[in-house]
Amino acid sequence: MILNRLRLIRRAASAPGCSLCISLSKQLYCSSARRTRVRDALSSLETGSSIRIQGWVRSVRSQKNNLFLHVSDGSSLQPLQVVASSDLNTRELTFGCAVDIIGSLEKSPSKKQSVELQASHVKVIGECNPVDFPFKIKERHSLEYIRQYPHLRCRTNAFSSLLRIRSEATSAIHSYFRDNGFVQIHTPIITSNDCEGAGELFQVEPAGNEHSSDKENPHFFSVPSYLTVSGQLHLEVMAGAFPAVYTFGPTFRAENSQSRRHLAEFYMVEAEISFTESLEDLLKLMEDLLKTSTEHLLSHCAEDVELFHKYVSPGHREKVDLILKRKFNVISYTEAIDILKRSSQQFIYKPEWGCDLQTEHEKFLVKHCGDVPVFVTDYPYDLKPFYARDNQDQPQHTAAAVDLLVPIVGELCGGSLREERPELLKTRLAGAGLEETYAWYLQLREFGSVPHGGFGMGFERYLQCVLGVDNIKDTIPFARSSRSCLL
Amino acid sequence: MILNRLRLIRRAASAPGCSLCISLSKQLYCSSARRTRVRDALSSLETGSSIRIQGWVRSVRSQKNNLFLHVSDGSSLQPLQVVASSDLNTRELTFGCAVDIIGSLEKSPSKKQSVELQASHVKVIGECNPVDFPFKIKERHSLEYIRQYPHLRCRTNAFSSLLRIRSEATSAIHSYFRDNGFVQIHTPIITSNDCEGAGELFQVEPAGNEHSSDKENPHFFSVPSYLTVSGQLHLEVMAGAFPAVYTFGPTFRAENSQSRRHLAEFYMVEAEISFTESLEDLLKLMEDLLKTSTEHLLSHCAEDVELFHKYVSPGHREKVDLILKRKFNVISYTEAIDILKRSSQQFIYKPEWGCDLQTEHEKFLVKHCGDVPVFVTDYPYDLKPFYARDNQDQPQHTAAAVDLLVPIVGELCGGSLREERPELLKTRLAGAGLEETYAWYLQLREFGSVPHGGFGMGFERYLQCVLGVDNIKDTIPFARSSRSCLL
Numbered sequence: 001m002i003l004n005r006l007r008l009i010r011r012a013a014s015a016p017g018c019s020l021c022i023s024l025s026k027q028l029y030c031s032s033a034r035r036t037r038v039r040d041a042l043s044s045l046e047t048g049s050s051i052r053i054q055g056w057v058r059s060v061r062s063q064k065n066n067l068f069l070h071v072s073d074g075s076s077l078q079p080l081q082v083v084a085s086s087d088l089n090t091r092e093l094t095f096g097c098a099v100d101i102i103g104s105l106e107k108s109p110s111k112k113q114s115v116e117l118q119a120s121h122v123k124v125i126g127e128c129n130p131v132d133f134p135f136k137i138k139e140r141h142s143l144e145y146i147r148q149y150p151h152l153r154c155r156t157n158a159f160s161s162l163l164r165i166r167s168e169a170t171s172a173i174h175s176y177f178r179d180n181g182f183v184q185i186h187t188p189i190i191t192s193n194d195c196e197g198a199g200e201l202f203q204v205e206p207a208g209n210e211h212s213s214d215k216e217n218p219h220f221f222s223v224p225s226y227l228t229v230s231g232q233l234h235l236e237v238m239a240g241a242f243p244a245v246y247t248f249g250p251t252f253r254a255e256n257s258q259s260r261r262h263l264a265e266f267y268m269v270e271a272e273i274s275f276t277e278s279l280e281d282l283l284k285l286m287e288d289l290l291k292t293s294t295e296h297l298l299s300h301c302a303e304d305v306e307l308f309h310k311y312v313s314p315g316h317r318e319k320v321d322l323i324l325k326r327k328f329n330v331i332s333y334t335e336a337i338d339i340l341k342r343s344s345q346q347f348i349y350k351p352e353w354g355c356d357l358q359t360e361h362e363k364f365l366v367k368h369c370g371d372v373p374v375f376v377t378d379y380p381y382d383l384k385p386f387y388a389r390d391n392q393d394q395p396q397h398t399a400a401a402v403d404l405l406v407p408i409v410g411e412l413c414g415g416s417l418r419e420e421r422p423e424l425l426k427t428r429l430a431g432a433g434l435e436e437t438y439a440w441y442l443q444l445r446e447f448g449s450v451p452h453g454g455f456g457m458g459f460e461r462y463l464q465c466v467l468g469v470d471n472i473k474d475t476i477p478f479a480r481s482s483r484s485c486l487l
Numbered sequence: 488m489i490l491n492r493l494r495l496i497r498r499a500a501s502a503p504g505c506s507l508c509i510s511l512s513k514q515l516y517c518s519s520a521r522r523t524r525v526r527d528a529l530s531s532l533e534t535g536s537s538i539r540i541q542g543w544v545r546s547v548r549s550q551k552n553n554l555f556l557h558v559s560d561g562s563s564l565q566p567l568q569v570v571a572s573s574d575l576n577t578r579e580l581t582f583g584c585a586v587d588i589i590g591s592l593e594k595s596p597s598k599k600q601s602v603e604l605q606a607s608h609v610k611v612i613g614e615c616n617p618v619d620f621p622f623k624i625k626e627r628h629s630l631e632y633i634r635q636y637p638h639l640r641c642r643t644n645a646f647s648s649l650l651r652i653r654s655e656a657t658s659a660i661h662s663y664f665r666d667n668g669f670v671q672i673h674t675p676i677i678t679s680n681d682c683e684g685a686g687e688l689f690q691v692e693p694a695g696n697e698h699s700s701d702k703e704n705p706h707f708f709s710v711p712s713y714l715t716v717s718g719q720l721h722l723e724v725m726a727g728a729f730p731a732v733y734t735f736g737p738t739f740r741a742e743n744s745q746s747r748r749h750l751a752e753f754y755m756v757e758a759e760i761s762f763t764e765s766l767e768d769l770l771k772l773m774e775d776l777l778k779t780s781t782e783h784l785l786s787h788c789a790e791d792v793e794l795f796h797k798y799v800s801p802g803h804r805e806k807v808d809l810i811l812k813r814k815f816n817v818i819s820y821t822e823a824i825d826i827l828k829r830s831s832q833q834f835i836y837k838p839e840w841g842c843d844l845q846t847e848h849e850k851f852l853v854k855h856c857g858d859v860p861v862f863v864t865d866y867p868y869d870l871k872p873f874y875a876r877d878n879q880d881q882p883q884h885t886a887a888a889v890d891l892l893v894p895i896v897g898e899l900c901g902g903s904l905r906e907e908r909p910e911l912l913k914t915r916l917a918g919a920g921l922e923e924t925y926a927w928y929l930q931l932r933e934f935g936s937v938p939h940g941g942f943g944m945g946f947e948r949y950l951q952c953v954l955g956v957d958n959i960k961d962t963i964p965f966a967r968s969s970r971s972c973l974l
Contacts, residue, residue: 035762037668037730054762056728056935073761074729075668098935100762126907126936133934151927152934154728163725167671174661181524181562184654188965189676189714189737190752192972194694203694206741207681207713220741220751221972226694227676234965234974238650241543241641242561243524249736250676254693254707264707265677274560275522275541275587420613440638440974447620447639448543448585449613478675478721485679485708487721487927 033102039075041105044115052102053080053117054125056155059137062089069122071099077161077303081108084119095137096128096155143312143474150478150486158312161304163477165297166463172296173248173269173459176289182244182271187231189250192223193437200253202227202264227252230456233441235272236387236418239452240444246271248459256482260471261359261409263460265480272454279400282415282453283375286404287328289457290373290412294324294466305467313468319407320466322372329374333357333398336365336376343368354380357403362410373406386428386438389417389453402455406465415455422446520589526562528592531602539589540567540604541612543642546624549576556609558586564648564790568595571606582624583615583642630799630961637965637973645799648791650964652784653950659783660735660756660946663776669731669758674718676737679710680924689714689741689751714739717943720928722759723874723905726939727931733758735946743969747958748846748896750947752967759941766887769902769940770862773891774815776944777860777899781811781953792954800955806894807953809859816861820844820885823852823863830855841867844890849897860893873915873925876904876940889942893952902942909933 033052036044041051055073062068067086070079082101093099103119110116134149135141135156146153153159177184190204204225209218219225231247238245251268271289273281298305298320309317331339340351340361349358357365357376365374378398381390388399401416419425422445429435429442463475473479478487523531523538542560549555554573557566569588580586590606597603621636622628622643633640640646664671677691691712696705706712718734725732738755758776760768785792785807796804818826827838827848836845844852844863852861865878865885875886888903906912909932916922916929950962960966965974 039668054730054937074670096935098937125938126932126934128935129933151724151931152727154725155935160728163672163729164670166673170671170673171661171665174658178658181526183561183651184657185650185964186653186657186737186754188752188967188974190689190739190967190972191974193974201694202677202691202707203696204689204691204714207688207690207711209690220689220743220969221967222970223972224694225972227691237638237974238641238964240639241647242650243541250673252677256707265675267673444638445613446616447613448583448615448642450541450585451612477672477725480675480677480708482707483709485677485710485712487675487678487680487724 037075038071038073038078038080041080041117042076042078042113042115044105047105047107047115049105050102051105051117052100053082054100055080055098057093057095057097057099058157060093060095062086067093067122069093069099071101071117074160077157077164077307078113081110081113081116082119082122083116084122088119088122090124092124092127093122094128094130096130096133096135097124098126098128099123100125140311143469143471147473147479154477158307159474161307162463162467162475165301165304165308165467166475166477168301169293169297169459169463169466170248172293172300173289175296176292177244177246177271180244182246183238183242185231185235185238185245185247187228187234187247187249187270189228190221190225191228191234192221192225193228193233194224194226200255201229202252202254229253230268231270232272232454232456233387235270235454236441236444236452239272239274239418239454240448240450243275244271244273258482260473263472263476263479263481266472266476267459268456269459269462270454270456272452274450274452276417276453277451279377279402279417279453282402282417282455283328283330283377286375286413286415286455286457287373290404290462291324293462294320297466298324308467308469313470316408316468319371319468322370323406323465326372328404329369329372330377331365331374332377333379334396336361339368340364354382356383357411359410362403362405366405366407366410371407373404373412375402375404377402379403384416386425386432386434387416387418387441389419390424390428400453404455404457408468408470409458409461409464412461412465413455413457415453417451417453420445420449420451422449524562525558525560525565525567528567528604529563529565529600529602531592534592534594534602536592537589538592538604539587540569541587542567542585544580544582544584544586547580547582549573554580554609556580556586558588558604561647564644564651564794565600568597568600568603569606569609570603571609575606575609577611579611579614580609581615581617583617583620583622584611585613585615586610587612627798630956630958634960634966641964645794646961648794649950649954649962652788652791652795652954653962653964655788656780656784656946656950656953657735659780659787660776662783663779664731664733664758667731669733670725670729672718672722672725672732672734674715674721674734674736674757676715677708677712678715678721679708679712680715680720681711681713687740687742688716689739716740717755718757719759719941719943720874722757722941723928723931723939726759726761726905726941727935727937730762731758731760745969747960750959750963750966750968753959753963754946755943756946756949757941757943759939761937761939763904763940764938766864766889766904766940769889769904769942770815770817770864773862773900773902773942773944774860777891777949778811780949781807784953785811795954795956800957803895803955806858806955809857810893810952813859815891816856816859817864818852818861819864820866821883823848826855827851841869843870844898846897849890849892853892853894853897858894860891860899862889862891864889866890871903873912873919873921874903874905874928876906877911877915887940891942891944895955895957896945896948896951899948899952900942900944902940904938904940907932907936907938909936
């Protein structure tokens with residue numbers, strides 16, 4: 001019965017403009033044509049089965065008798081080849097239009113694909129004027145060019161690959177932590193902490209609050225409130241009740257920078273582990289996270305990642321292989337400064353013990369280590385915030401802090417053991433005039449304090465590092481930076 | 488050799504204040520005592536093995552010869568019972584202190600637990616003054632009481648259970664979408680859209696920006712920018728390139744409300760599916776998501792969920808079972824108004840066709856449906872925003888929108904088909920004076936537009952619904968609401 005109906009549809013379809021086409025979508029729910037995603041069709045072994053595909057046209061090629069289409073629905077980079085009678089061609093069938101197609105999935109005679117769809121019906125459900133559409137058929141647009149169209153760039157191959165990769169990487173990171181017994185904590189976005197210096201903070205108030213009727217306390221939250229720059233302090237709260245916690249969400253910096261390295265809104269993966277007394281535990285965790293996630297990504301998104309390694313960053317794949325295969329290097333900050341000082345390279349910033357490493361230094365150190373990631377440990381105490389654990393190694397005086405440097409981006413992760421000793425923390429907070437502000441933080445150390453530590457990893461930098469993408473704006477669905485907040 | 492050393496440690500331990508205890512943690516790395524989480528110890532079958540446990544003391548009971556401790560490390564609600572010689576008792580061994588213990592895991596003679604740790608070493612690594620600590624041994628503190636201590640409440644049983652449940656629910660939701668081929672999109676937090684009326688928006692500028700030197704354009708992003716109230720419009724961008732997308736992240740409302748139902752910062756799960764022409768597809772997705780996630784939660788967090796159903800919301804478990812077992816009801820908005828009008832209940836807001844349903848109405852409808860969730864479909868066109876799809880059913884005139892109402896909370900999800908027809912959308916935007924603001928949104932319909940739809944679910948409300956928690960502030964790690972932004 002169903003088969004008969006399908007044959008009927010097919011026969012009717014050979015006459016262009018048939019009445020059946022008009023109510024095609026309703027008909028199809030009654031027919032045996034199974035709605036199928038392109039990804040599943042491509043790997044299907046059920047040739048001869050009747051399927052329905054919905055997607056967007058990536059290419060149109062018309063021959064004397066046959067019409068060839070490539071149709072993608074976003075489920076995979078590779079499109080499905082559709083072959084139809086050239087009678088089914090219409091003016092609306094253009095690059096970028098949306099189509100609804102039924103036909104029979106058959107073994108393809110070409111070596112380029114294993115299957116193709118022999119279409120009985122092709123219906124354009126959303127037109128796309130090729131003159132106005134900013135992307136052109138068969139053109140490879142640069143990442144810079146497509147960045148101008150934040151609402152349309154997901155329709156290009158490169159950016160839809162990026163989005164699938166980003167989604168898969170997110171999932172890989174969550175899985176890693178879950179598999180290792182971490183509890184995920186949604187650390188707050190709005191916070192009354194301003195620990196990293198007010199200059200780079202976004203402040204939050206209701207729109208129109210300048211006209212607040214309450215002149216004595218104009219703040220919505222009673223106190224000035226900001227967008228978070230890190231979930232660390234909130235994770236440390238949780239380190240007093242769980243063996244291991246993490247957060248993975250947006251963080252913010254109001255940095256007046258148009259650089260390829262900075263976003264005003266970016267994602268951070270942050271983890272905190274309790275009962276750890278050694279930086280080594282953190283190093284192991286970072287290295288394992290990085291390797292496990294990257295392996296997952298290369299195996300689950302092979303086609304999409306290959307697009308980047310082939311067209312965006314030729315030669316980069318070798319660096320990724322080094323990340324996977326080699327044990328990461330570990331050097332102390334003091335050794336790093338020695339290496340920089342001994343080198344013949346001319347730096348803009350002269351390397352000097354007691355000064356922060358600059359991006360040029362970080363990149364040099366990675367090169368120096370043969371493009372293998374390198375941990376730099378034990379930074380000068382005075383360079384690090386109040387929470388970093390004092391190594392008490394005077395006269396040198398360092399803190400148990402670590403950065404992980406990688407190819408392309410330089411600093412990818414930063415972490416430290418946290419000062420869990422109440423007296424030492426109290427003294428340091430008092431010295432910085434922060435005793436009152438962080439009274440709650442000090443209390444964490446007064447009730448069942450445990451040695452703990454953690455780190456943060458910039459997620460977009462991670463994607464840059466794996467894909468070899470030069471500009472961080474090309475790794476996030478909607479980029480926000482100084483002077484730019486499109487959509 | 489290793490065994491010998493352990494015996495040595497054990498023997499030495501019997502003398503209180505032994506020198507070994509001082510450097511205990513270093514020693515242990517050399518010994519055979521495996522660092523073990525409480526959760527793993529509880530389910531371990533390897534009795535007789537030497538393990539090391541680190542956690543917090545939940546109870547201390549001293550008998551003549553023996554000391555009994557309950558130790559929790561946050562990996563499970565159930566603590567591990569530790570039995571030690573009373574010689575190992577010290578003044579510092581109090582409720583809330585952090586301990587590091589080695590011993591032998593043995594079959595427990597008691598029926599309360601299958602295993603217990605017979606300790607050879609007990610070391611207090613973080614003291615906890617019971618007088619100052621706000622939580623007291625053996626007391627069951629109310630959720631209201633512990634809410635006063637946002638930095639410490641994770642140390643209570645109830646809130647650590649909540650956090651494990653929240654983490655597991657997050658994971659269940661991600662898995663659901665991943666298993667169904669959805670691409671996760673990190674929709675932006677900062678946006679220049681202000682579609683839902685400026686009254687409830689938070690605005691964002693760098694701290695200290697009132698002194699901006701650029702008087703002509705004082706905005707960091709050149710345009711006024713806000714915290715997102717929904718990722719929907721950004722997901723709709725992606726609906727033009729993927730078959731199914733979702734986002735799961737924080738959203739914001741600057742609502743001046745202290746109610747048990749509202750937060751200024753809360754999490755939303757939002758999904759958008761392409762090539763859908765029927766509300767039914769959305770209903771099916773919502774029902775499936777809700778049932779699948781809840782089943783996962785009940786099976787993976789049984790003990791933690793039981794704590795809530797036993798102590799926080801007795802009798803609530805039956806409602807959850809109804810959610811799982813029964814097919815959800817579907818009624819139209821028009822039917823809903825009829826039901827409300829026919830009822831004998833006195834409502835504060837009189838039900839009237841064309842007016843929004845109030846929480847009292849929503850709760851009545853759920854009760855009316857026997858505490859089984861109910862979808863209300865096809866709301867008056869004029870009640871819904873510009874993006875809702877016109878049903879073109881004048882004179883009644885409705886839009887293809889739906890809300891899902893559930894016990895305890897009322898509205899849990901809201902969704903709609905989106906207006907994909909460019910002419911209809913253009914007319915509606917023009918009517919609202921939004922044609923220019925949403926020119927980009929209109930363009931989505933001009934280049935390969937497809938019928939699509941989606942919904943949003945309040946994540947905290949979901950947790951309330953499953954756990955029976957009355958106040959939404961008890962479902963999020965750090966609650967933000969008008970006049971309150973602690974930490």
